[in-house]
Amino acid sequence: MPGHWVIFTAFAWGHLRPESNLAVTLARKFPDVTISCIVDTDFASKSLAEIKRNDMLGNDDSVLSRIRLIPMGRAMAAMTPEVVANFATIDPRCLPFTPPADVVKIHAAFDAMMEERPFEDSMGKMWEPIDKPNFIVSDVMMGHVTPALKQKYGVPLYVWFVGSATALTRMYGATEKGGRAPTYVQECHAIEAVPEASNGMPFAKIAHQVWARSAYMKGDIIHIKGLPPIYQWEDLPQNTWYAGFYDTIAYGHPLLEVTDGVFLPTVMDIEREGIEGVMEWYAGSANREVLCLGPQLPPAYFSPTGSKKPSQLANTEVQYGYPGITRPSDTQPKLEPCIAFLDEVLDKYGVNSAIYISFGSIFFPRQATHVEILFDRILALEKPMPFIFTTSAPRALVSDELAKRIKDSGRGLMVPWAPQQAILAHPALGFILSHCGGGGTFESLSQGVPVIGWPFIWDQPAHALWISEVLDTGFELLQVRDGPIKGKAFRGGSNGTEITGTDEAIREEIDAVLKACQGPEGKRKRANAERVKQLIWDAHQPGAQIDQHLDSLKKFATIAN
Missing domain, CATH: 3.40.50.2000 (Glycogen Phosphorylase B;)
Structure with a gap:
């Protein structure tokens, strides 16, 4: 049977836009696969417009019928004027990227897909059952949602990361490889638990300060394969802070831990050393894949x-x-x-x-x-x-x-x-x-x-x-x-x-x-x-590096009976 893939997108445009294009890329590469995109309700029209744009600029009208855009949840509903005004000081644990009520709705929709029964999206549309999903792609910010689905159903799970290979290592790599995530949440909580260490600081300020300087980064110098060394405060060059950054580590790191592969928007020939660095800490002996799918943009962008x-x-x-x-x-x-x-x-x-x-x-x-x-x-x-x-x-x-x-x-x-x-x-x-x-x-x-x-x-x-x-x-x-x-x-x-x-x-x-x-x-x-x-x-040419990495997904193009 043809495969059924589900992409869990994030509403931020820097994520949703390439993920909308990724849906077209996958549908174009695998003509028998159906792709269900779970999209925040408030941004579903933007995602659909981007998908149609890619389809039109690619002169290919065969993919739209196989992409199901499913609006689920409204993350921005929590962003009241009061929250917006205090976004930099609010306790980040109180403002998850995906609100709990939305997690319940999204899980219920996926359960229905797996059980091959109808379900209703957040716009009131009923979706009829098709073959159950056999492959998941998750934005790195969807850590509240997808790890539980991986644990419950065992469906192969790949993560989409929006940045370079070296940026992925800095965010989620092992501490000795220059990564932030393995110790970040632990250090924030440890400081909060000791009054002498926190000195009355609210948790938002603790999270901000640890982001700028961690006690686990010895000598204050970050060494990442593929980049020259930097001092760790250089990784926060502006006095900027939003609650969501804590969430991307607190839930993004556990998500990475249970994935079977990662998609990157880079290509091998421009970032080979950085990609090798990711493979060292992520793939290792776990047989996990690092696939470089290149910038996800309409085909017209790659023409003279x-x-x-x-x-x-x-x-x-x-x-x-x-x-x-x-x-x-x-x-x-x-x-x-x-x-x-x-x-x-x-x-x-x-x-x-x-x-x-x-x-x-x-x-x-x-x-x-x-x-x-x-x-x-x-x-x-x-x-x-x-x-x-x-x-x-x-x-x-x-x-x-x-x-x-x-x-x-x-x-x-x-x-x-x-x-x-x-x-x-x-x-x-x-x-x-x-x-x-x-x-x-x-x-x-x-x-x-x-x-x-x-x-x-x-x-x-x-x-x-x-x-x-x-x-x-x-x-x-x-x-x-x-x-x-x-x-x-x-x-x-x-x-x-x-x-x-x-x-x-x-x-x-x-x-x-x-x-x-x-x-x-x-x-x-x-x-x-x-x-x-x-x-x-x-790298975008037929049969070239991106095509070769996409070929690795052929194993998910069909569902075993």
């Missing part, structure tokens, strides 16, 4: 840029926001202004002349002066560097004065949302200034766009380090750091780099980086980025 490609991508991109937190979608502009702006830039300044500035849909610098300095230095360039600046994050607020200055300059376009994939594919674009989240990192690499990194937390510091120091496809800003622990950077010679964080130091660093972008160093990094792009594109 033509005159219609940016506008084609822009006209199909899915606008995304968090209900009750981000700006309503009806206030967002049409997509055309960004591409029209870049078309004008191309005519006036030529190829690779513009920069795209985005901190994603969640993050934004706390220090308003840092943002002011950034735009002051861009606008002061003798050789213009036109820019698109997206303010999609809830905290991405700039002064009226700065907004007017950007508008009056004629060099910049400020928008509440931008079609990122289309922008990255435009020939006018030269660089992206980014927080280095997994989605944006691999989208940039897939288009050969060099990066200026301004990371905050989670997988972002590892990506910024990888891009700037290993791939040599970008830069990382160091003086903008304002993390909870002040310390120097390991890189920069035998004595490292002192982080003063003064306005003057930030100005000097940004000036130096922008100058480098427009000079020989920028050309070198762009050439390196183009080489990485080609390696990614080559």
